[in-house]
Amino acid sequence: MRASLEIKNLNVMIGDKQIIKDFSLTIPKSEVHAIMGPNGTGKSTLAKALAGHPDYEITSGDALIDGESIINLEVDERSRAGLFLAFQYPMEIPGVSIANFIRAARNARLPEGEDLDAPAYYKELYEKMDRLKIDRKFTSRSINEGFSGGEKKRCEILQLAMLNPKYAILDETDSGLDIDALKIVSEGVNALRGPELGALVITHYQRLLDYIVPDKVHVMYDGRIVKSGDKSLALELESKGYDWIKEIAENAA
């Protein structure tokens, strides 16, 4: 069996409202898939439910990392099992520096009693910050506090690069970015592409996919995938608009 992030017949409720409806998708490792869709269709809900947010209840279905179910794991266990979520709105945490935050995350991945090699850690951190054009002074700044939209998203990609997950979900990483920031972030993601990472890129706009070119594009509407295709689907969607998707969804129903 090929290694993959496999989502099987997933149903997710927020309160008494069903948002994700019998959703299935398999992202083989090494591939980048994109999910597009109008606002309110459940894209971010899917991301948060997979990460284990307590407000999002998985009522049935399963999600598996390389064949192992993760839906009964705690949030931190899912992360350590290899799932990474780049947040649409990263939290500001006063007084917790980027360096200490990522260090705590790395420490959590070490076996009991083993300590992080601090010089090697900082060397790696600085290299990856340089690549993402994040000023080294940011290491001692409180995470996301007072950061611009672009700085927050670059910081998310820095964490992605530092934590080496098996699968990454990028939730609207392009939102709030100008074209320069978008390029930097995309280059950062592209540098991580390869046989060891599978990625799911969630976006509202086709623009991001000019820079992070996906292997597959899925269009989501009302909690499920209504159309899948290659990268040309994103362009088609861009020209025809989401009303086209609505028609497809309604004809299918």
Add this chain to the structure above:
Amino acid sequence: MEAEAGFDESIRYAFQNHMDSLNTVPKWWREFKTNAFDSYANMPMPRRNDENWRFANRNNLSLGKFQFDRDTVSPNVSSLVEKSRFTGTQAGGFVIADNKIVQANRAPKELTDQGVIWSPLSEAIVEHSDLLRDYFMKQGIDLGSEKFAHIHSAFVTNGVLLYIPKGIEVEAPFCSYNWSTSENGSMFPHTLVIAEANAKASVVEAQLSEGEQSVFSCGVTHLFAGVGSELNYTLIQNLNENTLGFQINSNIAGKDSTVSMNSIILGCGHYRSETHGQIKGSGAHVDMRSMALANAAQEIDQRTLQTHSAPHTTSNLLFKNALKENSKSIFSGLIKVDEVAQQTDAYQTNRNLLLSNTAEANSLPGLEIEANDVKCSHGATTSEIQEEEIFYMLARGIPKDTAEELILYGFFEEILENIVDEKLSDCTRQLIRKKFGS
């Protein structure tokens, strides 16, 4: 009779014993103590309607069970000395156990040759009597614990005196470690710092317990900052939770001086602290910072006053409390700006982080401004750890307890980042970690 409430005749007897035990002290010292005891005995306990005791528990302030005249020294002195090493370097250090000096690290000769005085109070009373007579307990006590300041004066026997002459700058801190070791004992830590013009020094004081015995601790710290001088004082209070603790701090900031008072508060069952920044010289700047981590049924009661009585002065107060379990904090702070103190900037901030839904934070900020050209603000917030912050950290694989600990450190960072000595900073963080994990 109200005046006698909380007064126990055994204390008068103890005071007589205490006075009898003083041998070669100056006459003024005896008179000072006698007057202080009379004032203590005649002053009523704090009353329910005292503004300075609002929200405070007054039910456990009785001193009847404590012994004031016991003459004991802990048998394991060497272990206390071993544990009295919080800083990387020191210009001098005294370890005091139950009011007795158990180890003395004197100031180096090059400093004493320049006129620096670093002395245990017990010696200073004899050797620097005139200096003490001018400065000892000469800053007003005006935030509610007058009665307790009097009992401090009546029974105080030890502590430290630091005198820095004009123009002398000392980088390494002077350290004072005050240990309590006796069941139902009492201790009266005293720190008196006098900096002459353009002098510079820092002092680290620790108040610590050996064992879990119930103790009454009543400390006073007075800083006198001369013209253009720079003083930095840090208190680490980690007494056990069976301790009833008082700490009365005050500083007088002269022209163009810089004073920084930092408190790290972890211990005591009931802790009352008062801090008065008296900004008396133009161009002076005073920082008053505190962090407290409380758990169980601890009560941390803090009263502050920033008095500006000269123009072009600034003061900045930041008190942060994190409260676990059933603990409780009270912060009552006042900024007073006299009519002459134009172009004053004075800020007061109290932030409380509730770590349980049974913890309680009370905040009473206040301003009294008579000058018309000033910038003053006060703010108080009480919040809980945000679920979304925790989720963000969990989503990075950080376990929940580590996430909460990181957030707590983050909350205290604004205070801890001001601790210059790296070892002291590490020690403080370890004490916080130990307490947070308990």
